[in-house]
Amino acid sequence: MTHIADTDAPPARLYLASASPRRRELLTQIGLAHEVLLVPAPPGEDEPQHDGESASDYVRRTARDKALRGRDWMRAQALAELPLLAADTTVILDGAVLGKPADREDAMRILRALSGSVHEVHTAVAVCAAGEQLLEAVSITQVHMRELSDDEIGRYCDSGEPFGKAGAYGIQGLAGTFISHISGSYTGVMGLPLFETSNLLRSAGIRIP
Template sequence: MPEREIYLASASPRRHEILNQMGIQHRVLIVPPPPGEDEPRLAGESPKHYVMRTASEKSDRALAWIKHQSLPVLPILTADTTVALDDIILGKPGTYEEAKSMLTQLSGHTHQVYTAVTLAFNEQRIDILSTTAVRFAHLDRQDIETYCRTNEPWGKAGAYGIQGKASWFIEHISGSYSGVVGLPIYETGQLLKKMNESQAV
């Protein structure tokens, strides 16, 4: 476990809670988003490459923000979570209809949740990818509409939060539960361990 404090460059309360659970001292760093479309996907880009690139770009923006604001220099942890059904990326819904459409697509199918984590420190950068398969039960129209009225879908990739009421929908999960929540504990711990080993040299 690192003794140094780190930055968590994410506004996600779930990632903050997971770092607290891990016992990692950290400061939440809120970095202004870039102008234009939020995290656009490049033409022909796979979901895995997309999520890795997005986490890395968040790291770039966090490093630039720290320099611009003359903030203390600390290691920076960034992450991005993407829900993919085959090659289709299901982002954060912007409307009630989008949320219903995403949940309808996930109903009765197994999808992948990719969470990429990047750790930048001492001009070094290391990253890791967590991949988890999640199978949804068959949802009827009432299931979907009732869930959307809970307001849980908003701000979540794939329009659901596995740690909330959507847990009722999950038939099976293979991989990292915390990775689906937003920050894979094991993989994040491995990055922090590598940072410790590098600093000990």
């Protein structure tokens, strides 16, 4: 299957090149009818930062690559030409990129590192608009996480919530009790900063309800 459409929904106004349920929920929250475009990921998609590449440049590059690959896939499948949105989120601690945990042990390791920290969440959004136009933005949010005991970390990992999430936590779920303060975009930490996203979509000619 190349795309997912809700037959009871109004006609889609854009494609979302992401399987993230959180991104889909956020687009729905602001009233944007969309279809999920399931684009096959190439080997090495989650490649590490290039030497000398900043965290913002890294996350911008990965979002851009996803968007361009999505546009190519859309055209190869002869789908209706609509604006296409892709995003990428990463957590930065002391200059190191923390991605999605590979397993429970990795999730424990990441959460121990984040415990008691002030870290950054970088989310880049890329929109392929009319023709070859590409629009981009990056949201950077500082997140303060309280000290966590090993027992708390273990129980959180047992919940299953850390998996599939950059930094091994979801601020909108149980991990919301771990976060004392943020400076920036709450929805950016979730995976799609709505302020930046809505600005890009307006520039792409999409009216936000």
